Amino acid sequence: MSLPIFLLWLVSIPFLAHSAPSQPRGTLVSCGSSTKQSIPDTSLSYIPDDGFINVGNKTTLESNDLLPILSTLRYFPQKSARKYCYTFQVIRGGKYLVRTIYFYGGFDGGKQPPVFDQIIGGTKWSVVNTTEDYANGMSSYYEIIIGAHAKTLSVCVARSNQTAANSSPFISAIEVLSLEDSMYNSTDFRTEALVAVARSAFGNEDSISFPDDPYYRLWQPFTDKNEVVSTQTSVSSSDFWNKPPEKAFSKAIAAGVGKKLEIQWPSGSLQSTRYYVSLYFQDNRAASANSWRVFSVAVNGKTFYNNLNVSTGGVTIYSAEWPLSGPTKITLTPDAKSSAGPLINAGEVYQILPFGTRTLAKDVAVMEELARNLDNPPLDWVGDPCLPQENSWTGVSCSIKDTVARIISLDLTNAGISGTLPLTIDNLSTLHHLWLGGNKLSGSIPEMNSLLKLETLYVL
Numbered sequence: 372m373s374l375p376i377f378l379l380w381l382v383s384i385p386f387l388a389h390s391a392p393s394q395p396r397g398t399l400v401s402c403g404s405s406t407k408q409s410i411p412d413t414s415l416s417y418i419p420d421d422g423f424i425n426v427g428n429k430t431t432l433e434s435n436d437l438l439p440i441l442s443t444l445r446y447f448p449q450k451s452a453r454k455y456c457y458t459f460q461v462i463r464g465g466k467y468l469v470r471t472i473y474f475y476g477g478f479d480g481g482k483q484p485p486v487f488d489q490i491i492g493g494t495k496w497s498v499v500n501t502t503e504d505y506a507n508g509m510s511s512y513y514e515i516i517i518g519a520h521a522k523t524l525s526v527c528v529a530r531s532n533q534t535a536a537n538s539s540p541f542i543s544a545i546e547v548l549s550l551e552d553s554m555y556n557s558t559d560f561r562t563e564a565l566v567a568v569a570r571s572a573f574g575n576e577d578s579i580s581f582p583d584d585p586y587y588r589l590w591q592p593f594t595d596k597n598e599v600v601s602t603q604t605s606v607s608s609s610d611f612w613n614k615p616p617e618k619a620f621s622k623a624i625a626a627g628v629g630k631k632l633e634i635q636w637p638s639g640s641l642q643s644t645r646y647y648v649s650l651y652f653q654d655n656r657a658a659s660a661n662s663w664r665v666f667s668v669a670v671n672g673k674t675f676y677n678n679l680n681v682s683t684g685g686v687t688i689y690s691a692e693w694p695l696s697g698p699t700k701i702t703l704t705p706d707a708k709s710s711a712g713p714l715i716n717a718g719e720v721y722q723i724l725p726f727g728t729r730t731l732a733k734d735v736a737v738m739e740e741l742a743r744n745l746d747n748p749p750l751d752w753v754g755d756p757c758l759p760q761e762n763s764w765t766g767v768s769c770s771i772k773d774t775v776a777r778i779i780s781l782d783l784t785n786a787g788i789s790g791t792l793p794l795t796i797d798n799l800s801t802l803h804h805l806w807l808g809g810n811k812l813s814g815s816i817p818e819m820n821s822l823l824k825l826e827t828l829y830v831l
């Protein structure tokens with residue numbers, strides 16, 4: 372998804388009411404920045420990224436009027452590293468919206484943005500290809516909703532076989548936003564994550580954002596040839612599990628009495644897989660005791676919901692898992708007796724991403740302690756040690772069974788490392804090979820009584 376790069380980015384931000392929070396719950400990071408940055412006309416402030424990552428180089432783009440958080444970035448020329456990871460403190464079991472923002476700006480003197488991967492936890496999230504947005508003078512952003520499986524969450528970028536040899540992955544900003552338990556709770560976040568495809572406020576001309584949405588979701592404007600109507604009454608966001616902002620109900624697109632309403636949404640062609648879909652409606656008229664607005668909802672010709680009776684209080688309908696493929700068409704067909712035509716206020720579509728395969732927590736704890744004990748661990752010794760497999764830590768090999776990866780060998784031969792080996796190494800119970808020769812390790816060699824699988828050991 373894309374956003375303008377200049378200062379008029381969040382044009383719909385109103386002056387803050389006294390009761391509104393000044394910052395969403397979460398962490399807003401401006402990558403490559405050395406000072407705190409804020410978005411003009413808002414209370415949003417972004418902190419520098421130094422405390423979250425220990426690899427990469429900072430740079431500043433020379434351009435007037437660029438949104439401050441897009442004017443700096445961090446890029447990663449260090450080719451030996453298999454991934455470049457940020458680490459965030461989170462609450463285990465909490466639910467988070469993570470947004471990554473990219474604006475190339477020709478930082479490397481080139482004309483085309485590099486194409487690379489982004490990774491969250493041990494899961495490949497997506498390819499980052501900002502080529503088209505950049506050509507259109509826009510920044511790009513990606514969003515995912517995940518459940519935290521541990522006390523830290525890693526967000527990484529990595530080279531892929533699509534990354535040009537002379538180019539470097541980069542990132543402009545990362546936002547890790549805390550969501551409520553009830554939000555999107557039909558999804559099992561232990562095994563799945565939701566990758567945002569579209570979040571739209573129909574009939575709106577501006578995007579809706581913080582503080583109208585206290586969770587800092589971005590609701591993009593969507594209008595087409597259909598009529599736009601305004602609402603007469605307001606809804607209460609708290610009546611909905613997903614807490615859509617009240618402002619998303621202020622406008623709708625609508626069809627007249629007895630007419631069908633058809634929208635091509637989300638725009639573009641979708642990859643054939645499973646999606647989470649939720650749609651939001653509110654009768655925009657003044658409340659009336661004897662005039663209903665009833666219609667049926669179909670997605671690509673298949674019934675999604677029959678005889679939806681839309682009240683002035685608002686309703687939502689959703690599917691936790693709906694197959695979509697190619698272009699998408701939503702059709703709202705009025706009931707013959709309905710005294711008003713169909714309408715729709717807002718909608719969200721997320722791709723369901725299998726999420727949760729990761730290295731056994733005990734192995735991770737040992738590896739993190741080993742990394743802390745070394746004076747100069749490899750630059751990619753952050754994030755999940757084993758996963759994704761193409762992006763495991765340098766020198767680490769693993770076996771994967773079901774959704775759990777275990778460390779089976781560790782090879783840092785001639786890696787130029789110094790430091791000590793922690794006692795906890797005895798806890799890597801599936802370790803077969805340990806090669807640490809040709810380094811400047813000091814201290815004593817820990818006992819390895821529990822390493823029953825150990826076949827090879829070179830420590831000197």
Ligand SMILES: *[C@@H]1O[C@H](CO)[C@@H](O)[C@H](O)[C@H]1NC(C)=O
Pocket residue numbers: 427428448
């Ligand atoms: C990146 O930073 C490192 C030191 O932090 C420096 O040695 C290296 O030259 C920089 N790379 C580029 C491409 O500027």
Ligand SMILES: *[C@@H]1O[C@H](CO)[C@@H](O)[C@H](O)[C@H]1NC(C)=O
Pocket residue numbers: 486500501502503533
């Ligand atoms: C990136 O996107 C552009 C424009 O959509 C496309 O032409 C190009 O093939 C993509 N690059 C890669 C490596 O996928």
Ligand SMILES: *[C@@H]1O[C@H](CO)[C@@H](O)[C@H](O)[C@H]1NC(C)=O
Pocket residue numbers: 532533761
């Ligand atoms: C690129 O890498 C992916 C997996 O990382 C692999 O599936 C694909 O075949 C590779 N493509 C090429 C052209 O090597």
Ligand SMILES: *[C@@H]1O[C@H](CO)[C@@H](O)[C@H](O)[C@H]1NC(C)=O
Pocket residue numbers: 552553554556557612
């Ligand atoms: C989702 O949250 C709502 C509100 O707290 C609750 O009533 C509902 O049972 C929850 N659903 C699931 C599947 O947990």
Ligand SMILES: *[C@@H]1O[C@H](CO)[C@@H](O)[C@H](O)[C@H]1NC(C)=O
Pocket residue numbers: 663665680682
């Ligand atoms: C729609 O809901 C109202 C109450 O909210 C009810 O009185 C009415 O009978 C319903 N209409 C239909 C067609 O279900």
Ligand SMILES: *[C@@H]1O[C@H](CO)[C@@H](O)[C@H](O)[C@H]1NC(C)=O
Pocket residue numbers: 733794795796797798
């Ligand atoms: C190995 O892990 C257990 C917990 O699973 C812990 O109690 C023990 O202290 C660890 N051993 C070492 C040497 O750290």
